[in-house]
Amino acid sequence: AQSVSQHNHHVILSEAASLELGCNYSYGGTVNLFWYVQYPGQHLQLLLKYFSGDPLVKGIKGFEAEFIKSKFSFNLRKPSVQWSDTAEYFCAVRPNFGNEKLTFGTGTRLTIIP
Amino acid sequence: SAVISQKPSRDICQRGTSLTIQCQVDSQVTMMFWYRQQPGQSLTLIATANQGSEATYESGFVIDKFPISRPNLTFSTLTVSNMSPEDSSIYLCSAGGLVRNEQFFGPGTRLTVL
Numbered sequence: 191a192q193s194v195s196q197h198n199h200h201v202i203l204s205e206a207a208s209l210e211l212g213c214n215y216s217y218g219g220t221v222n223l224f225w226y227v228q229y230p231g232q233h234l235q236l237l238l239k240y241f242s243g244d245p246l247v248k249g250i251k252g253f254e255a256e257f258i259k260s261k262f263s264f265n266l267r268k269p270s271v272q273w274s275d276t277a278e279y280f281c282a283v284r285p286n287f288g289n290e291k292l293t294f295g296t297g298t299r300l301t302i303i304p
Numbered sequence: 305s306a307v308i309s310q311k312p313s314r315d316i317c318q319r320g321t322s323l324t325i326q327c328q329v330d331s332q333v334t335m336m337f338w339y340r341q342q343p344g345q346s347l348t349l350i351a352t353a354n355q356g357s358e359a360t361y362e363s364g365f366v367i368d369k370f371p372i373s374r375p376n377l378t379f380s381t382l383t384v385s386n387m388s389p390e391d392s393s394i395y396l397c398s399a400g401g402l403v404r405n406e407q408f409f410g411p412g413t414r415l416t417v418l
Contacts, residue, residue, distance in 0.1 A: 234409040
């Protein structure tokens with residue numbers, strides 16, 4: 191079975207700082223990778239996804255993530271964060287076949303200080 | 305994308321009672337799922353709701369405790385039976401299989417059991 195690790199539980203940054211949130215997964219085959227965001231009081235939204243092709247994927251609100259197959263990683267980045275990026279961020283993985291079950295990481299709480 | 309609604313949005317229930325949560329998707333979907341998100345934790349898949357057949361439960365979840373119905377391709381219900389305070393959580397409905405394995409989430413039902 192697949193698993194996902196997010197090592198940063200709580201990250202605090204000042205506005206305009208650069209962001210990188212780590213995500214590593216464990217699975218022996220081909221995977222689809224996702225980042226979801228949950229803003230305070232709101233439901234989960236898809237930030238970006240990787241299925242195949244260019245390992246650098248761009249999502250909404252200036253976020254991007256890079257899939258490094260050799261490292262089993264899919265880290266989320268943003269060059270300059272804003273106060274409105276304060277949220278919980280979840281990495282998720284799903285095998286590229288089968289019954290489409292997503293496995294989520296434990297989440298990273300991002301707090302942006304104005 | 306799919307728009308997913310859930311009812312109720314929140315409820316406070318007494319120990320030993322049951323609550324049924326409804327999930328409605330605005331378009332026909334292949335897959336529907338139910339997740340639980342306990343306070344400060346990540347999402348845990350409860351079961352996959354199968355249209356026209358019994359739900360597929362994940363390890364640690366059983367049909368007697370979490371009966372699920374899915375009478376058609378746009379609707380599902382999750383019942384939390386014989387509730388205890390440990391069932392206090394956010395319950396999320398999810399739909400997938402629309403476009404290239406994307407999965408969307410409803411706003412969640414916040415359940416508090418006294």
